[in-house]
Amino acid sequence: MIQLIELLAVISSATFGVLLARRSKLDFVGVFSLALMVAFGGGTLRDLFLDRHPLFWIKHAHYPVIVFVLALVTSFIPRLPASVSKVLYFPDALGLGLFSIVGADYALASGTSWFIAALLGVVTGTFGGVIGDVVCNEVPSLFRSAPLYATCSFVGCWLYILSEPIPISEPLRLVAAISAVVILRLSAIHWNIRLPEFQED
């Protein structure tokens, strides 16, 4: 089941990358590259920081192929319906949850402190999007005032880490933490919950 969710996460991240690239008027190489960066950027940083080799997309060698096919297939659709980005909210939230909790879990397994595990969870869940924004020459939307995103990931990672002593099965604990991230994220979008922006002159 985790494998299935991870696959969904890769697919939805890659789709976001495709949409971002097409908004920036890139060609196919740009669309494919951006889809790769958004889908694999966060996990690659996590693997490099923790010295985990082979990197997850080199180990699961079919992931880049899936992204390639996705970029290729969507290329034949001249104009993506605007509703695509709305439909993607759910898989994106799922991806955020799964990548974050798996990231925190890998970090703990490498013997990091709790705080660092939570940080690496957030990096895994969110940095693909940051890289995509930076490459497309936009200030990352993650850092601007917008419905909570990194915060949902951070809170979910702490729930996962702190629930360790609770005597429930590991898979259940994983699913609970992922669900918490997803519910937080969907709530933040629905009620437009955001952090205040700093005003400086």
Next chain:
Amino acid sequence: MIQLIELLAVISSATFGVLLARRSKLDFVGVFSLALMVAFGGGTLRDLFLDRHPLFWIKHAHYPVIVFVLALVTSFIPRLPASVSKVLYFPDALGLGLFSIVGADYALASGTSWFIAALLGVVTGTFGGVIGDVVCNEVPSLFRSAPLYATCSFVGCWLYILSEPIPISEPLRLVAAISAVVILRLSAIHWNIRLPEFQED
């Protein structure tokens, strides 16, 4: 001979970095930094992704010195002739070919899948330029519609990978694949072959 081409590749990439930096009105530190990033960016990512240590420019410690001397010498030329970028097309295409095929070769040697080897070949051949563009605050020209660049690298890597069963000597196979990239790239420039750009609103 490979060493000679690699040296040429480092020199021509670094020269591109110098030209890019001077167009962005940077000072000597900026010129040298950008030359380093363009010349070593792609190969560094490849080495980090494949966990190859020491990195190629730490191992071949004279490469950074060459880039330094190049940045220094060109600093005394107040205004580079516009024709420099035209003269550079050939060494740049050679660099693209060599870096790409060597990158794919290293990846295969590390036991990656074919598709990933081709991807890492493209990363090695092209990412120095992408990093240079991002740092100079431009949307990478690699991703926009322009004469084929990454595509030439990708095709050449596949030729190299798929020709493995053919009973010819390894050096010949290397040279053939590099030549294919160079010829593709020069043809793309000459006939202005490019991928279509996506139009989205």
Next chain:
Amino acid sequence: MIQLIELLAVISSATFGVLLARRSKLDFVGVFSLALMVAFGGGTLRDLFLDRHPLFWIKHAHYPVIVFVLALVTSFIPRLPASVSKVLYFPDALGLGLFSIVGADYALASGTSWFIAALLGVVTGTFGGVIGDVVCNEVPSLFRSAPLYATCSFVGCWLYILSEPIPISEPLRLVAAISAVVILRLSAIHWNIRLPEFQED
């Protein structure tokens, strides 16, 4: 004492990150992320390039916590006084000096050449700021004409490396090289010493 200066270096880099983020009108997630990148960016690159694991901020797990508290505490100050950036010149120069010399020292210990040790010293001392600028969508100020910054780091690293045969104690040699960077940097600010900018059309 080195531990104390390193702590000061992390704190002052993080404070610069906070100021940069607030000028770019980011929210708390952005402020914290940028503070992390500016404080840890250079050292992380150095550790990845030299294959040093665990990364320094994973090993010294209290550093990210300090940055978090700093970002949190400054969030309650609605408007930071403009004089903060002036007061920061000294700890920033101290941070530049310490990070640079420690970086060069780590590189030498890994067996790199002198030139590469000096380069990695500069990367360690300056790249946090470069990453911060790139993320905030500005051409890195490091690369533009401004009072000498990377140059002070480079000179100090060479002083440290070349003074190795001099029969003085290692701590004294470290302190002398760090002081050289600090004095150079403060002099560059005071007398507005800068490299010329290239003019190209």
